[in-house]
Amino acid sequence: MDQNDEQAKLSNPQKIITSLVAGACAGAVAKTTIAPFDRAKINFQVRVGKFSYRRCFQFLRESYVKEGFLSWYRGNSANLVRVIPSAAINFTAHEQWKRVLGTDEKQKTPGRRFISGSLAGVTSATITYPLDLARARMAVTSKAMYSNLFALFVCILRTEGVTALYRGVLISLIGVLPYSGCVYFTYESLKHIRTDYNTQRPINKTERMLGGAIAGLVGQTASYPFDVVRRRLQTAAVIRPDEATLGALATARKIVREEGIRRGLYKGVTMNWLKGPISVGVSFMTFDTLLRLFRESSLFT
Structure with missing residues (x-):
């Protein structure tokens, strides 16, 4: 049964x-899966120095020795x-944006796939940005500086002001x-290609995860320099x-001048090529699977 048929009920x-519950679960599962690699990546993004997998795993090993497994x-x-x-x-x-824009309802509309994905990302990022900033700050500091999330927000508000909670938000939205446009466009397009190839068999979990992994790889590569600049601004x-007073353009120019494009704006991108496809693949597979289960359950039918 196609997802559009399920939704029609x-x-x-x-x-x-159902989307809110399935999306929340998908995000939690995906991010927890790659959390150690995410922390290591952020540490390389915000510091001067060449990224390598050897140094990445060395950072994880040293963190484990000094602070234990939970430090990851x-x-x-x-x-x-x-x-x-x-999520x-x-x-x-x-x-909802697909519904508003009429994406792929009567005919294939690849342009609207990209637009609906981009708008979804902007909607989510605008609402939750202060929490993303908090995540970056906690990833690059010790427990002695910020003991918990509440302490972090109190400290930022006292020492930097409320506007600091949205430092880097513009580059984040850009x-x-x-990122969001490429991810959703790629994933939805791959689903259409798979359905056109074989209309008799439903898309299985493996195919959904593989499609999500490819979508994640495309999205991460397209948007990675923005992520590096955003992390520098946040931390x-x-x-x-x-550098606390530098804006997004000034930060980007400084990175390129001192570290170059490949070793600066794309520092750690290979880590994203490892964790990004895993995270997005797990996320889409979990979301689609739970969405189908929820919408086929007696609670909603």
Whole structure:
């Protein structure tokens, strides 16, 4: 049974509820899966120095020796506080934007696939940005500086002001447009290609995860420089106080001047090629699977 057929049985409020729950679960599972690699990547993004897998795993090993296994997941609680609502809003917004734009309803509309994906990403990122900033700060500091998420927000508000919670938001939104657009466009297009190839058999979990992995690879590559600049802006106050007043363009120019494009703006991108496809693949597979289960259950039928 096609997902459009499943959705036809439900009212729009029911679609929103099921999307929110499935999206929240998908985001939590995906981000927890790759949390250690995410922390290592952020540490390389915000510091000067060449990225390598050897140094990455050395960082993880040293963190384990000094602070224990849970150090790999430092900041993950803040990440989950952000990711759960972010993923829920993102997936739900995507379905609602598809409905509003009439994406692929009567004919294939690849342009609208990209637009609906981009708008979903912007909607989610705007609402949850302060939590993303908190995640970055906790990933690059020790527990002695910020003992928990509440302490982090209190400290930022006292020492930097409320506007600091949205430092880097513009570059984040600019980066979300190609990332979210490419991810949803690629995933939805691959689903259409697979359905056209074999209309008799439903898309299985493996195919959904593989499609999500390819979508994640495309999206991460397209938007990675924006991610690097965003992380530098978010963490400048605690890593590089002399850069705390620099804007997005000035930060980008400084990175290119001192570190170059490949070793600066794309520093750690190979880590994203490892964790990004895993995260997005797990996310889409979990979302589609749970969505089907929820919408086939007696609770909504």
